[in-house]
Amino acid sequence: MEVNPQQDETKMKLVNKVVPMIRRNGFQSLKMEEIAKHMDVSKATLYKYFSSKVDVIDAAVSVLVDYIREQIAPQDGNLASFGRGFQMLFEQSVILGAYISDGFLKELQAVYEDQHQRLQDAMLDRQAHISSFYRQGIQNGVFHANSEQLMFLQDYVLTRAMLEVKFLMQYQLTLEQVIAAYYGLVKNQLIKAEFQELVDDTVMHAVFVKIAAKVTRDLH
Secondary structure (H helix, E strand, O other): OOOOOOHHHHHHHHHHHHHHHHHHOOOOOOOOHHHHHHHHHOHHHHHHOOHHHHHHHHHHHHHHHHHHHHHOOOOOHHHHHHHHHHHHHHHHHHHHHHHHHHHHHHHHHOOHHHHHHHHHHHHHHHHHHHHHHHHHHHHHEEOOOOOOHHHHHHHHHHHHHHHOHHHHHHOOHHHHHHHHHHHHHHHHHEEOHOOOOOOOHHHHHHHHHHHHHHHHHHOO
């Protein structure tokens, strides 16, 4: 059966509308009526694109997997590529920390094991790619020889904690401020002082604003 490109594009747009809601509220008790409401379509229209809730969840996981696989840091050996690669991976880490919570993963594993495994495989592939990127940066003398495992742990814990509304209110910070501060922390941990000029920080302000606006709109 041939896939209609326009229909496929519409389907992905609808899924993108419901991913934040699934992240916030889970999906075990979710009804197709609620999904249609969040997608801003009729139930009849929803069934034109999705045969069941399982189909919706499968498509939502596909959105996350595609995002993970598309955001690949350059590894061309050029020193400037380490700065660009760091920025790409940082942005992706914050987005993934926002949209793939522990609760979402546990619920997915309990109810939809195949989709959970597909997402886990993509995340493991990403981790392997980041490890290779780190090692290449260390070999070229650009990165500090930090423990990859500790960097991954810090990334996992802090990107999730700093997005919590309670954390922001407690320290009277905006999400944009926290993301910018974390960016500076990771940059100093990873990139040696003599190579920090490889990182064009001027482009990142727009990135911080974009991430903060997206996360605030979708999840807070």
